[in-house]
Amino acid sequence: MDFGSLPFIIWFMPVFLCIYYAMRTEQAKKIVLVVGTLLFYSISCFAWLPHLLGLTFFALLAFGWVRRKGKVALWISCLAFVGFLIWNKTSDTLMPGISFIVFTIVSFLIDTYQKKVGKVGFWDCVSYILCFPKLISGPIARMEQMQNKKIYLMGERQVKIGSQIESGVACFIIGLGYKVLISNQLAGLWHEIQTIGFVSVSTPLAWMGIFGYSLQLYFDFQGYSLMAIGIGKMLGYTFPDNFDSPYLSKSISEFYRRWHITLGRWFRDYVYIPLGGSRKGTLFTICNLFVVWLLTGLWHGFGWNFVLWGMFLFFWIALEKLFLKKILDYIPFLGHIYILILIPLSWVFFALPDMADIQMCFLRLFAPLVHHEGIRVAAGDYLKYGSMYGPFLLAGIFFAFPFGEQWLKRNYRRPICVLLLLIIFWFSVYQISIGLNNPFMYFSF
Numbered sequence: 001m002d003f004g005s006l007p008f009i010i011w012f013m014p015v016f017l018c019i020y021y022a023m024r025t026e027q028a029k030k031i032v033l034v035v036g037t038l039l040f041y042s043i044s045c046f047a048w049l050p051h052l053l054g055l056t057f058f059a060l061l062a063f064g065w066v067r068r069k070g071k072v073a074l075w076i077s078c079l080a081f082v083g084f085l086i087w088n089k090t091s092d093t094l095m096p097g098i099s100f101i102v103f104t105i106v107s108f109l110i111d112t113y114q115k116k117v118g119k120v121g122f123w124d125c126v127s128y129i130l131c132f133p134k135l136i137s138g139p140i141a142r143m144e145q146m147q148n149k150k151i152y153l154m155g156e157r158q159v160k161i162g163s164q165i166e167s168g169v170a171c172f173i174i175g176l177g178y179k180v181l182i183s184n185q186l187a188g189l190w191h192e193i194q195t196i197g198f199v200s201v202s203t204p205l206a207w208m209g210i211f212g213y214s215l216q217l218y219f220d221f222q223g224y225s226l227m228a229i230g231i232g233k234m235l236g237y238t239f240p241d242n243f244d245s246p247y248l249s250k251s252i253s254e255f256y257r258r259w260h261i262t263l264g265r266w267f268r269d270y271v272y273i274p275l276g277g278s279r280k281g282t283l284f285t286i287c288n289l290f291v292v293w294l295l296t297g298l299w300h301g302f303g304w305n306f307v308l309w310g311m312f313l314f315f316w317i318a319l320e321k322l323f324l325k326k327i328l329d330y331i332p333f334l335g336h337i338y339i340l341i342l343i344p345l346s347w348v349f350f351a352l353p354d355m356a357d358i359q360m361c362f363l364r365l366f367a368p369l370v371h372h373e374g375i376r377v378a379a380g381d382y383l384k385y386g387s388m389y390g391p392f393l394l395a396g397i398f399f400a401f402p403f404g405e406q407w408l409k410r411n412y413r414r415p416i417c418v419l420l421l422l423i424i425f426w427f428s429v430y431q432i433s434i435g436l437n438n439p440f441m442y443f444s445f
Helices: 006-022 026-069 071-090 098-113 122-129 154-196 203-235 252-258 261-275 282-300 304-330 332-351 355-365 381-400 403-410 415-433
Strands: none
Touching: 006 026, 006 154, 006 203, 006 415, 026 071, 026 098, 026 122, 071 098, 098 122, 098 261, 098 282, 154 203, 154 381, 154 403, 154 415, 203 332, 203 355, 203 381, 252 261, 252 304, 252 332, 261 282, 282 304, 304 332, 304 355, 332 355, 381 403, 403 415
8 A cells, every 4th residue: 555545545544634633632643643654554564564663663772872872872773774774675575665764763863862853752753753654755854853843722723734734635636646647657658668678669769768767757756755745744744845846957966956855965964964075175075975876876776777876976966066067057058958868867777777778778879879780770669659658748847847836736725726636636546546556666765
């Protein structure tokens, strides 16, 4: 069961919200949240439930140990949790949400050591870790963000609850539409190209495929993030945004300040800055960036394709630090073109675990330049697939800009917006009901 499944939409979330808001105290709500999270996780991942409980138990022990003993306890605890993450990443089966769970716990321990975590009780800590909206694929919220709930008088409380539920529902529906109506549809294009094989597709279709995959990945993960943020709003929490129109960027470094924002901030705050950041000169800055992007690649998986993906991005970000960023800033239009070419190319490493497939994909993409044999193979195939997937590519391009999404978020109470949201919701539910749904792509991390 995930956010885009009928059981979650039809019975789990409505029943959970009714029970949650029937509770009179914040502690009772946190207990309901923990129990709901365990039920949510066990429905699809029951075999991993003992591991989730074990991680939570040891996180609580480590929290108290770090508060008492300081830096030594922090180092040992963080190494232990990262060690478990590495062990699980190298095992035959991956625990769902393991990367996000471990990074949540590590940030909790470091913030505790740095005195950024205020006074918290048992259920505060447990509900922070076992919070199902962000459990499996983020956003990676900090403990201080989970503590920022305001207390209202009785009348104000009712108004606030109604407003946050309305806003949360609107956010959830937008995310559901992104996932079901755009990402799932574009998934068919990438699947067909892989089925055909890169050796048998034309250069235009290969480019169409990586552009389609770029949009598919964005709307899959942004869709999940908006659904998680929407559920958080319904529960009274404000989770951080995870995306900020990344395809409007003018450099790779800007792109990754806008893409998967909470992961980028995690590496910035807990790896890059402690290593020295950019304070020790250009050489140390480049070395620190190398470490960050190597770890970012390995965070996604231990395959060589993820290492190459991280190193590809590191190479261009390092060039930007040295001289390229000045050129891109001087010619902004060039920066947009640069992003729209390099980012889709980077996703080739991300999407294809087999080195032979990566090589063939690049040969097909650049066949006219390298005069690779078979340059005219399957001529015209892009017309066939363009007619099939063109509307979804155009919809993806349109919604990659923030206008439509922000307009719906700001005006969700207007009748026209209510009507649009209802259409998106019921059409998404219909698509799910006839089986046109795929698991969220970031569940594999």
